[in-house]
Amino acid sequence: MIFNSKVIMTKIFKTTVFAVMLLAGMVVSSCSKTQSYSELLRDEEHAVNWFLAQKRVELQVPSDSISFETGENAPFYKLDEDGYVYMQVINKGEVDDNGTPTDKVKSGDQVYFRFERKNIKYMYENLGDAEGGNSDNLTSEAGTYFFYKNTYMQVSTQWGTGIQMPMKFFGYNCEVNLIIKSYCGFVSDQTNCDPYVLNVRYFKPEY
Secondary structure: OOOOHHHHHHHHHHHHHHHHHHHHHHHHHHHHOOOOHHHHHHHHHHHHHHHHOOOOEEOOOOOOHHHOOOOOOOOEEEOOOOOOEEEEEEEOOOEOOOOOEOOEOOOOOEEEEEEEEEEHHHHHOOOOOOOEEOOOOOOHHHOEEEEOOOOOOHHHHOOOOHHHHHHHOOEOOOEEEEEEOHHHOOHHHHOOOOOEEEEEEEEOOOO
């Protein structure tokens, strides 16, 4: 049998074009299902606003630590100008006779914390709570900590800036609920713009 080189080349060309078009179609289809960063931020904002709409919110932080309301029915205080972090105070920790928190944390101090958290975006989209944390794990390997106001050590920066904000007002042994948007959240949450509500307790190092 004699093969016509032009026919063979034509078939190869058509096959190649078809393969390229198929691949391009798969790429376009994949991209169409991927949200842009601005879309992820928009979804995060909607989810957090939905969550806050069910809570009491105070836009002004009290001028002193004594004036914070406490307990499960306390309001969420907006801690920063851009609204990345909100705090509900459950327990102020150790206080003096006037109700002022004692044993405050100083810059550079090591702070251990236990936490449990729920993904607000998952809750908003009715996908479940997406829970996580280490509150129930009391082994030393599960310990999480940061150095207050440290901005360069990975052991601190991996948790974001939001987790440290309550230390401005209270000391060791306090307990708070935090709403943290991804910008101030754990580094692992920032790519997908995942906001969380966290219950956090802070402790001194055990030495």
